[in-house]
Amino acid sequence: xxxxxxxxxxxxxxxxxxxxxxxxxxxxxxxxxxxxxxxxxxxxxxxxxxxxxxxxxxxxxxxxxxxxxxxxxxxxxxxxxxxxxxxxxxxxxxxxxxxxxxxxxxxxxxxxxxxxxxxxxxxxxxxxxxxxxxxxxxxxxxxxxxxxxxxxxxxxxxxxxxxxxxxxxxxxxxxxxxxxxxxxxxxxxxxxxxx
Numbered sequence: 001x002x003x004x005x006x007x008x009x010x011x012x013x014x015x016x017x018x019x020x021x022x023x024x025x026x027x028x029x030x031x032x033x034x035x036x037x038x039x040x041x042x043x044x045x046x047x048x049x050x051x052x053x054x055x056x057x058x059x060x061x062x063x064x065x066x067x068x069x070x071x072x073x074x075x076x077x078x079x080x081x082x083x084x085x086x087x088x089x090x091x092x093x094x095x096x097x098x099x100x101x102x103x104x105x106x107x108x109x110x111x112x113x114x115x116x117x118x119x120x121x122x123x124x125x126x127x128x129x130x131x132x133x134x135x136x137x138x139x140x141x142x143x144x145x146x147x148x149x150x151x152x153x154x155x156x157x158x159x160x161x162x163x164x165x166x167x168x169x170x171x172x173x174x175x176x177x178x179x180x181x182x183x184x185x186x187x188x189x190x191x192x193x194x195x
Contacts, residue, residue: 005050010036017041025064029053042079066104081119126164150191 010032013024022043028050035054042061051070056077063083071089076096080103087107096116104124111131115138122142131151141161151171155178163181170191178186 005048010034010053014039017044025049047084061099 005026005028007028023045025045026048032053036058038057040059042059045064047064047066049068055075058078060083061079061081066084066086068088072092074094076094078098080100082102084104085108086104089109091109091111093113095118099119100123101119101121105128106124106126109129111129114134117137119139120143121139124144126144126146130153134154135158137157139159140163141159144164146164147167149169150173154174156176159179160181161179172191174189175186180186
């Protein structure tokens with residue numbers, strides 16, 4: 001997405017959000033030492049924005065983060081339930097212990113990101129880029145992974161009960177004590193490395 005973004009400070013965003021504004025599409029933040037840690041931004045529209053600030057413990061439930069550019073962002077323990085991150089560029093992000101239940105991550109670039117113990121129940125990850133991505137201990141029950149390529153993905157201790165794996169390509173996937181879609185437990189690895 002090639003969009004001219006408006007630069008605003010975190011403080012200005014929080015002030016305008018507190019006054020009732022919710023549409024902040026196509027913005028970028030200036031540097032902030034605190035970032036957005038612990039803020040309530042539920043329902044905010046940040047689509048097409050560039051976000052490179054600390055965002056742990058943030059409430060982004062129902063937020064529109066579609067097509068955002070937020071590499072190397074820490075979203076640990078954040079609430080992103082029912083949020084849209086479709087086509088977002090979120091590589092090398094930390095979603096550890098985050099709530100992404102019902103979130104739309106279709107087409108998102110989640111390469112080299114970690115979802116340690118994250119809740120992704122019923123999340124849509126169809127067509128997402130998952131390369132060197134970790135889902136250790138994550139709840140992925142009912143998640144939609146259709147038409148996704150798994151390249152060096154770690155599902156150690158993950159729960160995939162009822163997940164949709166239609167059209168998935170396994171290039172290299174590690175399972176250990178992983179609950180598969182049919183409820184069976186799987187250990188080992190499958191797939192191959194592509195050239």
